[in-house]
Amino acid sequence: xxxxxxxxxxxxxxxxxxxxxxxxxxxxxxxxxxxxxxxxxxxxxxxxxxxxxxxxxxxxxxxxxxxxxxxxxxxxxxxxxxxxxxxxxxxxxxxxxxxxxxxxxxxxxxxxxxxxxxxxxxxxxxxxxxxxxxxxxxxxxxxxxxxxxxxxxxxxxxxxxxxxxxxxxxxxxxxxxxxxxxxxxxxxxxxxxxxxxxxxxxxxxxxxxxxxxxxxxxxxxxxxxxxxxxxxxxxxxxxxxxxxxxxxxxxxxxxxxxxxxxxxxxxxxxxxxxxxxxxxxxxxxxxxxxxxxxxxxxxxxxxxxxxxxxxxxx
Amino acid sequence: xxxxxxxxxxxxxxxxxxxxxxxxxxxxxxxxxxxxxxxxxxxxxxxxxxxxxxxxxxxxxxxxxxxxxxxxxxxxxxxxxxxxxxxxxxxxxxxxxxxxxxxxxxxxxxxxxxxxxxxxxxxxxxxxxxxxxxxxxxxxxxxxxxxxxxxxxxxxxxxxxxxxxxxxxxxxxxxxxxxxxxxxxxxxxxxxxxxxxxxxxxxxxxxxxxxxxxxxxxxxxxxxxxxxxxxxxxxxxxxxxxxxxxxxxxxxxxxxxxxxxxxxxxxxxxxxxxxxxxxxxxxxxxxxxxxxxxxxxxxxxxxxxxxxxxxxxxxxxxxxxxxxxxxxxxxxxxxxxxxxxxxxxxxxxxxxxxxxxxxxxxxxxxxxxxxxxxxxxxxxxxxxxxxxxxxxxxxxxxxxxxxxxxxxxxxxxxxxxxxxxxxxxxxxxxxxxxxxxxxxxxxxxxxxxxxxxxxxxxxxxxxxxxxxxxxxxxxxxxxxxxxxxxxxxxxxxxxxxxxxxxxxxxxxxxxxxxxxxxxxxxxxxxxxxxxxxxxxxxxxxxxxxxxxxxxxxxxxxxxxxxxxxxxxxxxxxxxxxxxxxxxxxxxxxxxxxxxxxxxx
Numbered sequence: 001x002x003x004x005x006x007x008x009x010x011x012x013x014x015x016x017x018x019x020x021x022x023x024x025x026x027x028x029x030x031x032x033x034x035x036x037x038x039x040x041x042x043x044x045x046x047x048x049x050x051x052x053x054x055x056x057x058x059x060x061x062x063x064x065x066x067x068x069x070x071x072x073x074x075x076x077x078x079x080x081x082x083x084x085x086x087x088x089x090x091x092x093x094x095x096x097x098x099x100x101x102x103x104x105x106x107x108x109x110x111x112x113x114x115x116x117x118x119x120x121x122x123x124x125x126x127x128x129x130x131x132x133x134x135x136x137x138x139x140x141x142x143x144x145x146x147x148x149x150x151x152x153x154x155x156x157x158x159x160x161x162x163x164x165x166x167x168x169x170x171x172x173x174x175x176x177x178x179x180x181x182x183x184x185x186x187x188x189x190x191x192x193x194x195x196x197x198x199x200x201x202x203x204x205x206x207x208x209x210x211x212x213x214x215x216x217x218x219x220x221x222x223x224x225x226x227x228x229x230x231x232x233x234x235x236x237x238x239x240x241x242x243x244x245x246x247x248x249x250x251x252x253x254x255x256x257x258x259x260x261x262x263x264x265x266x267x268x269x270x271x272x273x274x275x276x277x278x279x280x281x282x283x284x285x286x287x288x289x290x291x292x293x294x295x296x297x298x299x300x301x302x303x304x305x306x307x308x309x310x311x312x313x314x
Numbered sequence: 315x316x317x318x319x320x321x322x323x324x325x326x327x328x329x330x331x332x333x334x335x336x337x338x339x340x341x342x343x344x345x346x347x348x349x350x351x352x353x354x355x356x357x358x359x360x361x362x363x364x365x366x367x368x369x370x371x372x373x374x375x376x377x378x379x380x381x382x383x384x385x386x387x388x389x390x391x392x393x394x395x396x397x398x399x400x401x402x403x404x405x406x407x408x409x410x411x412x413x414x415x416x417x418x419x420x421x422x423x424x425x426x427x428x429x430x431x432x433x434x435x436x437x438x439x440x441x442x443x444x445x446x447x448x449x450x451x452x453x454x455x456x457x458x459x460x461x462x463x464x465x466x467x468x469x470x471x472x473x474x475x476x477x478x479x480x481x482x483x484x485x486x487x488x489x490x491x492x493x494x495x496x497x498x499x500x501x502x503x504x505x506x507x508x509x510x511x512x513x514x515x516x517x518x519x520x521x522x523x524x525x526x527x528x529x530x531x532x533x534x535x536x537x538x539x540x541x542x543x544x545x546x547x548x549x550x551x552x553x554x555x556x557x558x559x560x561x562x563x564x565x566x567x568x569x570x571x572x573x574x575x576x577x578x579x580x581x582x583x584x585x586x587x588x589x590x591x592x593x594x595x596x597x598x599x600x601x602x603x604x605x606x607x608x609x610x611x612x613x614x615x616x617x618x619x620x621x622x623x624x625x626x627x628x629x630x631x632x633x634x635x636x637x638x639x640x641x642x643x644x645x646x647x648x649x650x651x652x653x654x655x656x657x658x659x660x661x662x663x664x665x666x667x668x669x670x671x672x673x674x675x676x677x678x679x680x681x682x683x684x685x686x687x688x689x690x691x692x693x694x695x696x697x698x699x700x701x702x703x704x705x706x707x708x709x710x711x712x713x714x715x716x717x718x719x720x721x722x723x724x725x726x727x728x729x730x731x732x733x734x735x736x737x738x739x740x741x742x743x744x745x746x747x748x749x750x751x752x753x754x755x756x757x758x759x760x761x762x763x764x765x766x767x768x769x770x771x772x773x774x775x776x777x778x779x780x781x782x783x784x785x786x787x788x789x790x791x792x793x794x795x796x797x798x799x800x801x802x803x804x805x806x807x808x809x810x811x812x813x814x815x816x817x818x819x820x821x822x823x824x825x826x827x828x829x830x831x832x833x834x835x836x837x838x839x840x841x842x843x844x845x846x847x848x849x850x851x852x853x854x855x856x857x858x859x860x861x862x863x864x865x866x867x868x869x870x871x872x873x874x875x876x877x878x879x880x881x882x883x884x885x886x887x888x889x890x891x892x893x894x895x896x897x898x899x900x901x902x903x904x905x906x907x908x909x910x911x912x913x914x
Contacts, residue, residue, distance in 0.1 A: 035774035043361040044811050045453035049470075051556060051809060053445050056471070084355045087527055088543050096542055160600050161903055166334055167604055168597045169590060170545050179335045209452075260594045264544035272351050272593070277770035 004305075007313035011298045015291065022290040023071045030279045031067045036060075048260055058084065071283060080284040085276035090284050093269060100170050101253030101265030104181045109187035109250055113243055116193055120200030127205060129305050135197065143194035147209035151260045157181055168262040184257040203238045207231045238275055238305040244300040248292035252285065339894040342530070344584040344870075344886055345608050347601065354527030355541055358441050360509035361450035363789070363880075370880030371549050371587065372417075373512035373532035376408055376435065376491075377503060381885050382564035382573060386644075386793040387742060388507055392430065392533065394489075403498040403832070408491045410435075412727065419531045421521040427554065429671050430513060430533055432485035437476060438514045439483060440465065444474045451510030454791075459503060476516070498830040503633040504792035535582040535693050541574040549587040560882045560885060573874055576887065583872075583887035600864055602865065605897045608888060609866035609873060614743050621863065623683060635868035635896060640861055641875035644696060644790035646689050646798065647857030649736070649751060650814040654807075655782050657732065663723035663854040664731075669708045670716035671758045672751065678858050681747055686858030692788075692798045694859040699795030699841025706849040709856055716758050728759025728850040737775055737784040740766035747785060760906050767902060779811040786813060787860070790877060795841035796812035796829045802848050816853035869893040 025268035038054050039046065050110045059070055074080050080090040123132045135144030159165040165183035207213065208231055216226045262268075266285070304311045350364045355371050376392040389903040390396055394409035416427035439459070442449040458462055460482030467473065482494035489584035495502060505511055518531040528541040535558070536549035538542035562577035576583070590606075592598035595613035596637050602610035612620050619899040620638075622628050627638040649672075651658040651665055658665060679684045690706040693699040718725070725731040732900050734755075738748040745766060754761040762783075767775065775781040788811075801807050824844055849856070866873050871887040896902065 015573055035771050036778070037770060039777035039809055040770040040773045042809075043450040045450075046809050047380070047453065047456060049445070050448055050452065052481070053471070054448050057446075057448065082524070086351060086543060087356075087359070087524075088354065089524075093543060101543075155597065155600060160604050163334055163604075163903060167600050167606060172544075176335075180596060262545045262590065262592050262594070262596050262597060264546075264591075268545075268593075275769065277352075 004313045007301075008298065011294075011301070015294050019075050019290065020072065020288070020295060022287060023068065023075050026283050026286050027064075027071050030283060031060075031071075032065065034279070035277070036052040037279060038172045040277045059227070060124035074280075074283070075287045080280050080287075081126075083273070083278050083281050085273070085281075090280060093281065094266070094284070094288070097253070097266040097269045098251065098265060099172065100263050101251065101258070101267060102182055103177045104188070104265060105250040106256065106265060107181070108185040109192075109246065112148065112189045112196060115189060116224060117194035117200050117239065119193070119197045119228060120204055123197065123201050124204040124208065124231075125223070136201075139194040139197050141194075142190060147187075147191055147256060149255065150190060154183060154187055157258065158186075159181065168260070170261075171265045180261070180263065184254070184261050186265065188254065188257060199242065200235075200239065202259075203235045203242075203270065205229055207234050210234070237304065238304050240300060240307060244296055244303065247296045247299075248289055251292055252289055317889050337897070339890050341586055342584045342888055342890055343586045343588055344883060344888055345588045345590070345606065347590045347610065348597045349591075349595065349598065349701070350544065351591060352547065354543075354591075355530040355538075355839065356527035357438065357509050357514055358447050358449040358451065359511040359527070361556065366509040367880050368547060368589065369509050369512070369530070370534070371536040371883055372530040372534045372538065373509065373514065374534050374881070375506055375508070376410075377507040378403070378881050379507060379876065380563075381876075381882060382568050382874060384565070386876075388545065389505055391507075391722050391800040391881075391895055397503075403500070404495045406495070406502070408432075408493075409488075410491060411556070412489055412557055414533050416515050416533055417531050417537045417552060418554070418663060419518060419529075421515070421517040421531060422483050422531075427531075428515070428517075429488075431488045432491035433488070434513045434515060435491055435511070436480070436483045436485055437516050437677075439511060440474070440480065441514065441519070442510055442790075444473065445470045449510060451505075451508065454505040454508065454510060454856035458495055458499055459498075460496055465846045487702040493694050498832075500832055501794050501796055501829065504794060508791065516807055534586055534881075536867050540805060545591045545695060547589040549589070550587050551582055554699040555582070558884070568674060576872060576885075582884035584883075587883055590637075602867075603902060605891075605902050606609070608870040608886075609864055612863045612865055617683065617863075620865065621683065621898070627865075628860070632907045634901050637866050637868060639866060639875055640685070641864075642687070642694075642696060643860050643862045644690055644694050644793060644877040645787055646694055647686075647785070647787040647860065648689070648692070648854040649783060649785050649857070650776075650854050651852070652782055652784075652813075652815055653817070653853050654779055654815045657734070657782070661723060662851060664725070666708045666759065667716045667719035667723060668755060668757065669852045670710070670712045670719065670857045671760075672754050672855050673711045674857065675711065677747070677750060680750060681743065682858055682860060685861040685863075687861075689856035689859050691842075691849045692801060692854070692856065693795045693841060693845045694790070697790075697795055698835075699799075699845055701842045701846070704842075705848055706846070706856070708852050709849065713757060718757055719814065720760070726758075728761070731760060733761045734765050735765055735782040736762050737767055737772055737781045739772060739785075740768060742776065743786060751785075776813045779808050779815060784813065787857075792878070794833070795838070795845070796825075799825055799841060799844055799848075800829075802853055814853040816848070816851070818848070818851065821848060867896070869896065 007171045038051055042050055042054060059067065082089055083093065119135060123135050155167060158169045164181050170180045171177055213226055213231060218231055253265035255267040255271055257267040258265045259271050270280065270285050301313060307314060348364045352368045353359060353365045353370050355372060357369055360369050360872055374392050376391060379389050380387045380389050392414060394411050397406040397408045399406055410432055414430040416430060418425055420429045422428050441447055442455060443462050445466060455462060461480040462482055464480065465480045484492045486492055487715045513533060515531055518529065519526050522529040530538060530541065535552055535555050537552050538549045541547065558581050560579045560581055564574050569573055592601060598610060599613050599616050601607050620628055620631055638739055671875065674688045678684055678688055690704050690709055720728065736748055736751060738744045748764040752764055755762045763795040772784065776784055788798065788801055801812055802816045803812060803824045806812035807815040807817060814883060821844060824840065824875055828837055828840040862875055864875055869889040869892040871889060872885050876882060
């Protein structure tokens, strides 16, 4: 147990160099390479005085070294200040945006993952038979269609023509949000089914040709028991890897879905920040996702020890 | 297998239950959209039309535009009457309406809104001059009011002392306000109808500090609680709004459209306004079609489906009770030469040749459905200085003449001319327009390289003077030729609004004189002359004066388009019974056959 704690602490310490590196990349991208945002923010009639004043207010007149220090400071204090373009407090923007994003992405991701694993097991069970072929072809067909097509077509037919869903919008609070996220969730699930089913199928099939499966068959176990009791359990490691890696991105919301369904989440926020050269928001998003990524890979290691007792954290 | 089937059908059941919310038709609600994020509700930073429209629901200024009259005409709003102007044209004295109250808010003692005073306008204008606020509206007053620039400079980078007086801003008493200008400048009045100068109570700014932009406290017809930057802003009617009445003067056309029916009635008419922030045009158009929005612009992609060239609204839309409103907008589109670029500097022949090779009529047909007006000068119709008879010499498509001029410029058939960089936005419509320009130029042997940019990139390039040529449009800030001619005024060169960096001493001198003259035929003649002369110099290849298309549902009453639409929502009315009936009938979601549909 002591070893575990040590490991976790060590991993958390890794955060420091990683964050410094992330800050450096952000610094290069935004403070060195990106176009000067001052003109964009000042509108059509700026005066020379205002340009100087704004550069000072935004800390852009400092030397590049101190601009880097500013980014590092905000990364470690999590104080990102205010948005340049909307003048809103970034932590408040995060709080306001995280809820809608999570109400969309968490259920969508959960449903998509369980459905895909369910189908993957079925196709693995019937591997080589008609149903396997049918689902695989359907997956490829679904993957061949652009996500934008799903959004536009579903919005037009399911929401507008047939009135099954709300066209767009969002309301905070349960159960009100459900009306607004159900169609985006449906689209998310359909979009993930194709790649996910094929991926999980491969994982399961990899296991099916292992020696222990042959042994189990030789023991006379039924195919169903082998699949659910042995194969699926062994396939858990890659499945956990695959799902946990996606978790930090759930926090970031979905750029396209949020934008088209007018869900005021973090994805929508990012798109708007991109369009407005709103660097503090973009920096905050980048740092936040880096931290989330590190955190979730740590979680992943811990989950490994649970699903496979042979693994020890060292 | 049975389990599998059961699972599948359960899954489908869970996902496909009807997921729409019940609508409420009891309250009178105006529902509209805004296509960009609103940057908080602080008048000093009303930098874009979206934000200013929202701010003007809550805040008000001394003056406003008459709702129905065209050409646009100023009238008093919080002022009792139009100001008294001294003989030398420098002093403006306003009487302010008595008994006007700010919204009830906890920033006031006992939470009761106090009366508006002359001092509030002085405070609000000083906020624009306060360098800490970096107001995007400062250009309006920069150098115009006696002592204001000195006040602004005195507190540069420091906390401004608002009790320090400014000579040109005096509250003679609680209801009399006097402005002293540094020079004659009649356009000053327009700035008092712009959102930047709207009245803000000091108590609210002091109390909310940095969060003031989210806690608006004005005198306006609507109010909103703490503003959260999400996808929706909800305004409630101000229960203590003073007596303001719907206008009773309008044109015959207005009368025919029923716009004068509510004449003399107390406004606002609606109890609530819901503004949905919908940045995707396809989404907002669907929302409009289904009745979730009362009116909407027409996205470019849906244009052909909605509007039949030469006939107006498509019959299937008309059959649903949808109405199309076409009105001229006060703007001009253009492609600018950076006249400081070595290639274009002192090379008027090249600029003229390129302008002659540009088929503007085709541009109008391809990109504006022939509804734009091909611009001959930079001044749009509807304001002094526009001359309907004038035809610009180099604004007419003439390939032979263009080729001849190009040869005279020293580049016969484009030989020896380097590739020219043209900067545009990366959205489809801008790219198509750029490609059309590219094709036009290739007809006389000029090679154009089209560079696509994000809006920040394009602004950066134009403001830093690194763009060689770029496409742009100018929407008037106020209805005066000065606002358009200043686009070519030398001292306004980048980073100012004169992106072509055109600098002609004679033009600058005459413009300086004209902008200080009283409005009237004499000044209009000078505007007109200036605009025509500069058209010959071709610092810009002019495009069109655009037309606005707005679709509205039949239940939206009293809607009239205005370029300066801020503050107009108090005049809109919604027939909720008709709205309920129309939506419940399901006609909006049905496909109506174009051939059998009859418009009424």
